[in-house]
Amino acid sequence: MNATDATPARTAAVAATIGRIRAIEREQGVTRAALDAIKTEMMRLAAQEHLFPSAAYPPPPGGEKGANRYLLQEDKDNRFALYLNALNPGNETKPHDHTTWAVVVAVEGQELNKVYRRTDDGADPDTCGLVVDHEIMVEPGRGIALMPEDIHSIHTTGDTPTRHLHMYGLALEVLDGRRGFDPETGKVVLYNKNFMAPLATPRA
Numbered sequence: 001m002n003a004t005d006a007t008p009a010r011t012a013a014v015a016a017t018i019g020r021i022r023a024i025e026r027e028q029g030v031t032r033a034a035l036d037a038i039k040t041e042m043m044r045l046a047a048q049e050h051l052f053p054s055a056a057y058p059p060p061p062g063g064e065k066g067a068n069r070y071l072l073q074e075d076k077d078n079r080f081a082l083y084l085n086a087l088n089p090g091n092e093t094k095p096h097d098h099t100t101w102a103v104v105v106a107v108e109g110q111e112l113n114k115v116y117r118r119t120d121d122g123a124d125p126d127t128c129g130l131v132v133d134h135e136i137m138v139e140p141g142r143g144i145a146l147m148p149e150d151i152h153s154i155h156t157t158g159d160t161p162t163r164h165l166h167m168y169g170l171a172l173e174v175l176d177g178r179r180g181f182d183p184e185t186g187k188v189v190l191y192n193k194n195f196m197a198p199l200a201t202p203r204a
């Protein structure tokens with residue numbers, strides 16, 4: 001099967017999955033239990049590797065840093081945005097929040113997620129105290145769900161490029177209140193468009 005052949009099946013599978021995800025959120029709201037149910041739907045989608053071939057969704061060429069971020073589907077009002085992120089090994093982000101819920105699952109490759117706990121009361125908008133609370137290796141068969149206020153960083157540590165599905169309650173392009181956190185200096189910074197690579201176009 002070449003990449004083009006997968007397109008109609010991928011479009012249908014993505015639309016059906018997001019339809020079920022919309023229903024979960026509508027019925028349960030945004031809770032950790034709801035996000036776990038959404039993660040289960042996402043894992044079923046990601047397990048169909050043939051729908052997301054590396055030929056159609058390559059990482060940046062030549063082992064470059066940064067992500068190729070492909071938009072798979074988004075509602076007209078920017079809700080329920082699903083992206084495929086393709087990264088080379090050796091990438092990492094600073095700790096950040098999303099201000100909307102997020103679920104990340106793997107088609108291929110490993111991405112270490114560090115999830116942080118604030119040690120301050122959050123009263124000072126410019127300063128933070130952070131410690132790593134736990135780590136989750138996102139890889140085929142294991143995903144992560146994050147509430148809007150959760151703080152994580154990602155680290156692509158394996159030997160192979162990653163192709164991961166990232167689903168957000170609201171599209172990244174319209175979020176303007178996200179924060180990045182520097183655990184060394186305790187500085188809080190804005191973490192919005194300037195941290196995101198432009199959207200890439202599938203090769204299919």
Ligand SMILES: [Fe+2]
Nearest residue numbers: 096097098152
């Ligand atoms: Fe993130």
